[in-house]
Amino acid sequence: MQLLVTGGAGYVGSTLVPMLLDSGHQVRVLDNLSHGGESLLGVWSHPGFSFVIGDIRDVAVVRAGLIGVEAVIHLAAIVGDPACARQPELARAVNLEASLSLLAESKKAGVSRFIFASTCSNYGKMTDPDQVIDETSELRPVSLYAETKVTVEQTILDPAETDGLCATSLRFATVFGTSPRMRFDLTVNEFTAEMFVNKHLVVYGEQFWRPYIHVRDIARAVQLVLESAVAKVGNEVFNVGSTGQNYRKQHIVEMIQACLPEAAVEYVRKQEDPRDYRVSFAKIEQALDFHVGHTVQEGIVEIIRLLQNGVIKDFKEQRFRN
Numbered sequence: 001m002q003l004l005v006t007g008g009a010g011y012v013g014s015t016l017v018p019m020l021l022d023s024g025h026q027v028r029v030l031d032n033l034s035h036g037g038e039s040l041l042g043v044w045s046h047p048g049f050s051f052v053i054g055d056i057r058d059v060a061v062v063r064a065g066l067i068g069v070e071a072v073i074h075l076a077a078i079v080g081d082p083a084c085a086r087q088p089e090l091a092r093a094v095n096l097e098a099s100l101s102l103l104a105e106s107k108k109a110g111v112s113r114f115i116f117a118s119t120c121s122n123y124g125k126m127t128d129p130d131q132v133i134d135e136t137s138e139l140r141p142v143s144l145y146a147e148t149k150v151t152v153e154q155t156i157l158d159p160a161e162t163d164g165l166c167a168t169s170l171r172f173a174t175v176f177g178t179s180p181r182m183r184f185d186l187t188v189n190e191f192t193a194e195m196f197v198n199k200h201l202v203v204y205g206e207q208f209w210r211p212y213i214h215v216r217d218i219a220r221a222v223q224l225v226l227e228s229a230v231a232k233v234g235n236e237v238f239n240v241g242s243t244g245q246n247y248r249k250q251h252i253v254e255m256i257q258a259c260l261p262e263a264a265v266e267y268v269r270k271q272e273d274p275r276d277y278r279v280s281f282a283k284i285e286q287a288l289d290f291h292v293g294h295t296v297q298e299g300i301v302e303i304i305r306l307l308q309n310g311v312i313k314d315f316k317e318q319r320f321r322n
C-alpha cells in the first residue's frame with residue numbers, strides 16, 4: 001500500500017516506518033521535524049520512502065501528502081500532558097483541529113484506511129482500584145492531551161462521520177524501549193536512565209498503576225491493524241498493550257533494581273495521581289490475535305546497554321524530551 005505516516009520522525013514513527021518499508025509498503029512521512037529528523041537517516045535512501053516537510057495544520061501540505069495515498073497512520077501530535085499544558089492553543093490546533101481536518105481531507109482524497117494514535121490516558125483515574133478497564137469503560141480524561149484524543153476518537157468511531165473510510169483508534173499503553181528518535185521522558189526509559197547515570201531516583205506516587213508496551217510491539221500492532229480485514233477494524237477502538245504488563249511505578253523500579261542494585265531510590269508519597277489505571281488488552285488479543293513480544297525487563301536492559309556504551313551521552317538533553 002502507499003501509506004502516509006504523519007509524525008513519522010517521532011519516537012513511535014521512526015520504529016514503525018522501517019518496519020512498514022521492510023514489509024513492502026511505500027511510505028511517505030509528513031513531519032515538521034519539531035524534534036529533529038536524524039531518526040529518518042536509516043530509511044532516507046530506501047526506494048519506497050518519501051518525505052514531505054510541513055505542518056499538519058497547513059491544508060496545502062496535507063493535500064500534497066495525501067496524493068495517491070491508500071492509508072493514513074496519524075501519529076503527529078503535541079505528545080504528553082506536560083507538553084499540551086505548556087502550549088494549550090497549539091495542542092488544540094494540532095491534536096484536535098488538524099486531526100479532524102486530516103480525516104476530512106483523507107476522505108476527500110479517496111483514502112481507504114485511517115489509523116489514529118490515541119492513548120490509554122483517555123481513561124484517567126480508575127474509580128474502582130480492583131477494576132481492569134476495557135474499551136467499553138467510561139473515559140474520564142483529566143488533561144488537555146487526553147481531552148483532544150477523546151474528541152477525535154468520537155469522530156473516528158462514528159460511521160456517519162467516517163462515511164465508508166475504515167477508521168480505527170488505537171489507545172496505546174505507555175511506550176518504552178529504544179527507537180531512532182529516543183525519548184527519555186517516558187517512565188521506563190527515564191527511571192532506568194536516572195538509576196544508571198545518576199545512581200539515584202525520586203519516585204512520586206509509586207502505588208499508581210499503568211500499562212506499558214515496547215515501541216516495537218506498538219509498531220507491530222499498527223501494522224497488524226493496517227493489514228486486518230476492514231470488518232474487524234472499521235470504526236473500532238483497541239487498547240494496545242498486554243494485560244500482563246500493567247505495573248505500579250514501584251514494580252518498574254524493582255525490575256530496574258534487579259539490574260542496578262547500587263542505585264538509591266527515594267519514594268515521595270503522593271495520594272493523588274490523575275492517571276491511575278489498569279487496562280485489559282483482551283480485545284486486541286482475541287479479535288486480531290495480537291500478543292506482545294517484548295517485556296519491560298528487556299526494555300530496561302536495552303536502555304542500560306545504550307547508555308553503558310556511550311551511544312547516548314547525555315539523556316537529559318532537551319531533544320530527548322517532549
Ligand SMILES: NC(=O)c1ccc[n+]([C@@H]2O[C@H](COP(=O)([O-])OP(=O)(O)OC[C@H]3O[C@@H](n4cnc5c(N)ncnc54)[C@H](O)[C@@H]3O)[C@@H](O)[C@H]2O)c1
Pocket residue numbers: 006007008009010011012013030031032033034035036054055056057074075076077078079080094117118119120171172173174175176181183186322
Ligand atoms: N510514546 C507513548 O508512550 C505514547 C503513548 C500513547 C499514545 N501515543 C501517541 O503516539 C503518537 C506518537 O507519539 P511519539 O511518542 O512518537 O511522540 P513524538 O513526539 O516522538 O512524535 C511526534 C511526531 O509528530 C511530529 N509533529 C508534531 N506536531 C506536528 C505538526 N503540527 N505537523 C507535523 N508533524 C508534527 C513531531 O515532529 C514528531 O516527529 C502520538 O499521537 C501520541 O499521542 C504515544
